[in-house]
Amino acid sequence: MSMASDAAAAAPAPKPGEGGSEVPVLECRNLCISYFTRAGEIPAVVDFNLKLMPGESHGIVGESGCGKSTVALAIMQYMGKNGRIVGGEILFNGRDMREMNEEELRQIRGSQIAMVYQEPMASLNPAMRVGDQLAEVPIYHDGATKEEALARARAMLESVRLPEPDRILRSYPHQISGGQQQRVVIAMALLSSPKLLLLDEPTTALDVTVEAGIVDLIREIADEYGTSMIYISHNLGLILETCDRITVMYSGEAVEVGTVNDVFDAMRHPYTQGLFASIPLPHADKNARPLVAITGQLPLPHERPPGCNFGPRCDHFLAGLCDSGEIPMLPITGDDRHYSRCVRIEEIDWQAAAGEGIVKSAAPPGDVVLKVDEMTKHYEIEEGAIFFAGEKKTVKANERLSFEAREAETVAIVGESGCGKSTFAKVLMGLEEATSGEVLLGNVELGKMPVEKRSPETIAKLQMIFQNPFDTLNPSHTVGGQIARVIKKFGVEKDEEKINQRVLELLDIVKLPRDFAKRRPRQLSGGQKQRVGIARAFAGNPSVVIADEPVSALDVSVQAAVTELLMDIQRENRTTLLFISHDLSVVRYLADRIVVMYLGQIMEQGTTEEIFSPPYHPYTEALLSAVPIADTKVKKRHIVLSGEIPSASNPPEGCPFCTRCPYVIEGTCETVPPPIRAFGPGHLIACHLSEETLKAMQPVIQIGEGPIPAEADRDAEKGEQVSPVAAAESERRSDV
């Protein structure tokens, strides 16, 4: 660490917000940015103001298309062919960037402002070794020699906490994992010791536990180097963990600006309030805190309403006031530079909850519908030479999965990428055959029965909802036609007239207008497409529905509505729902039971209560700690995993988690498969740790009394660290 901070030669970060006389690093004044397309001018960002002091981290949060990236690109002055700043100014260190010439801009972009994008590969040259790419920065900017540059690159890799920096310097980008690539990109950005770091959704493409590591790193950089940061994200929890101040954007405008604490605890804009009410928090379930969806959907940039953009979706809308004229940013008295773009700040009762969530009683689960017993799926792949028979390798995609799902029950399968969720879905749906073990639906064995051999009734009983709304419907057929096909195929109705009737009924059920039957998918928004996907899945009256991350690709404000809808239909039909997800907040909200998977194996399973409270499996514990939580009152135990996820074609012989586990028992965990022990009727944990150790674990998520200031919160966390065993372990690991 010390080498890197020398290189950056940074003074200790001044406390943000202090010293009013200081020149802001970046200031946007009344910034307006438009794209010019065939359809005319698209005002992507309107009247955007931002003041970033040295050492401050500023979060910009908003749903897709609200203009977050456009702001970042405008700051970089990378607007592309059709984008243009049509009003306002951007001051960097007090100078207007629009008056700088190309040469000055290039200079600033390289050495003063650095940007990290969502896709690490967008910033890396695939044909160049990581070391050479990193070394280019000091060579180019500071005229360093090759040796010097490589030494600095190596030091920087260490300071972004990459293991084996020498190996990584020699690697090509594709030879390292996504999380490592993103760390390399951050290292590259830091090498020029920029004054301003722009991060545009830097962790969206990564798994939660990997994300937690990067977020931790970003926070450390801010503390250590005093770099000012703009952190763009759609995730409020991430902003809380990384930033001092926050701008909430909606449909091209900033609607609320303030310190993280003011905005999170005393929000003064109905949209912000709606956003908070519609995201599930991992310490509350559907009974304690029902989600309240924001009605309606985002307006397109050229179809914005007059007056307040949020007007059509706002509960406090007042005709004549909210829809006449420009709504200015108004200051909130008493708070530190807290502004809101709402004319009714004084009149709204901010203590009242945003709308009333409807508390629904849980449906009691019935008999076992689906029973998975020791189900194993291995893929044989041939590696190496093209002409000679290569070495045969076995990818263990699913290893001895066993669990049950009951009627009307929601079972969540939680795990990160590559844990075998999709393979499991494929076996269940009959597109792959299980290598061994059984999958029983009622009394039909499905594991060895491909879909061609299944009877229409069996197929109809098992349906699926997909993740990507843009892929789930066939763009060439009408919405009604696609639902009708399912009804006809499964023989629910035979008569043409009755089929049409059923299609319309299904559209009613998913709360879409009936004339959508004649529309084509491209005329629908993402949330609407996902509703059609749900209608299609339920058209054949299934008894089990597999939902593969059905809302993760949707905008935050429509996620809640789609989630609620799915649960209502499920409750109504007493369907068994297998909900695949990586988001523990959502899972906590809707699941009755949870199965935690890692690298093809089940690590822990139990009721939602059991999973969220100790004893934990070490992986569950890390997963819980990694979930960003948008609540200042929540304290989390801080567990950051080091080590890499092993490849599925070469998993460790013992516990699959042993390469990253902070509790790993050297000599045992690597070689001996962990025993599966029961800690309650259905609560199973696969781990070598003794029962006492597991039972002695402390809860990861705790709700503190009253709001805790973010700074204090963080310091407290750092002191607290993990349990003694883990602390000792991680110390030992960092020594190696």
Added chain:
Amino acid sequence: MAVAAEPAPARSLFARLAQPRPALALLLLMWVPLVAYVMFNRQIGDLREVVLLPAIPAALLLYAVAVWSWRESTIAVIGVTLVFFWLLLALSAPYLPLLDPNKPVAPFVTPFTEKNGVFYWLGTDTRGRDMLSRTIWGCQRVIVWGITATVVAYFVGAMLGLIAGYLGGWWDQVVSFLANVLLSFPVMILFILILNYLGPSGFNIVIAVTFSSAPAIMRIVRGLALDVKTRDYIFAAQTRGESALRIMVIELLPNVRGPLIVDACLRLGYTTVAITTLTFLGLGLQPPDPDWGLMIKEASSTALLWKFSYMLLIPALSVSSLILGFNLMADGLREMSLRD
């Protein structure tokens, strides 16, 4: 697809006709009579006198619909106008007051001159046959055989592409290998080999064009299918237990139609060139019936004289304008597909 059958509430007649089903009906109404007239002239007997009559209004309507739906692209409208100009001439040839294209009347009459009380707009050829009449009748054969050959090649190529791309594995290996073998021959050599072996005739041209074009079409479709088959809606159809054939034709094919239509327009151009060249080489359609390639061939010796170069220029310009029409249509469609 029950709901799709109901016509959407459309604003104008054109909008209603531009729907897939009415447009297809119009297309068939135009195309079937033309094929019957040109390919099965002998078989249809006395019907040949009237068979083309309903096709003419169908073509006019179709032209109007095409212009209406492609009005955004000037290039596409110009292209479609050129193509329909020739198409309409082909359809109305029997009903136009033309001289018999095969009857020698007066040799070497230059264009725009009057002889024996008849005005020759485009003159006559070496044997004294009316050039105007021969050009119009000749376009009939070029259009019918050219489009038929392309359609057949497309059908074969697309099916093979779908099989190779969607089924993959062993199927892919066999189909791709055969395609690579065929693609390694120069196109003209392949044509000449096939037509020498099968003998020159319209139907054999179709076979030759299929052999030479289908492999390339197969490759395009295969690539597109490889991409589309990973989509969730295909996965949904598979898990619904749909047959592979239905998935390929109904779920997959419609989603790759954009690039295919553009390629088909270009390929119509190539095929027209190929057919004209083959006739010129004496391997295609046989005399005495008029055909542009044949006209070029017959004029090739006399046209050396500047005075008689019209005999060559007229069919050459005709064929160029038709090909240009197809290419402009392709460009316009591509431009439009890129816009949205």
